[in-house]
Amino acid sequence: MKNITIAILFSLFTGEFLFAQPTGDEILDRIDQNMSSETRHVISKMVIHGTRTTRTIEAETWSAGDDQSYTEYLAPAREKGTKMLKLEDKLWIFSPGTDRTIQISGHMLKQSVMGSDLSYEDMMDDPNLRSKYDAVVTGTEEFNG
Numbered sequence: 001m002k003n004i005t006i007a008i009l010f011s012l013f014t015g016e017f018l019f020a021q022p023t024g025d026e027i028l029d030r031i032d033q034n035m036s037s038e039t040r041h042v043i044s045k046m047v048i049h050g051t052r053t054t055r056t057i058e059a060e061t062w063s064a065g066d067d068q069s070y071t072e073y074l075a076p077a078r079e080k081g082t083k084m085l086k087l088e089d090k091l092w093i094f095s096p097g098t099d100r101t102i103q104i105s106g107h108m109l110k111q112s113v114m115g116s117d118l119s120y121e122d123m124m125d126d127p128n129l130r131s132k133y134d135a136v137v138t139g140t141e142e143f144n145g
Contacts, residue, residue, distance in 0.1 A: 024135025032128045039064050048116045057114050079114060091120060 022030070042061045047054060057079055063069035073082040081096035091104040104111075109121040129135075 021137060021140060024137050025130055027137070028129040028133060028135050032130070036066075046114070046116060046118075048114070050115070055115075057116075073114075086124065089124065091124060 040061070040063045042063075044059050044061065046057045046059070048057065055076060057073060058075040059071050059073045061069055061071040067086075067088045069084075069086045071084040073079040078097075083094040085092045085094075091109070092101055093104060094101045104120050109124065110119055112119055113123060
């Protein structure tokens with residue numbers, strides 16, 4: 001009888017832990033784990049809505065971890081061939097129009113990337129979500145199920 005009671009209690013507690021709702025921090029940790037990888041290859045499109053016009057910038061990026069990345073801009077024509085290299089906390093940009101490479105540092109990191117609301121500093125920063133947010137689960141919802 002004692003063994004049956006222990007088995008029932010064990011199954012109840014185990015079931016509770018298996019189906020327990022994750023905390024906000026656990027959800028953020030899972031997202032970070034899903035978003036990170038040793039290497040990445042991304043083809044991206046950024047649409048910039050200006051006061052007079054809207055323009056689209058296309059880029060191809062290769063990265064290794066959070067500290068190394070290389071980006072080449074593919075479109076529009078005036079940005080095509082521009083390249084960015086990030087190694088740890090250093091950033092360089094090559095402009096084919098001037099055939100020069102410059103290092104972006106100091107106050108230049110606050111400038112916008114290709115006329116967007118994104119700064120070079122934003123691009124360099126890759127913190128985990130838990131360091132930026134205090135997540136709290138406020139409810140649950142069943143989706144497709």
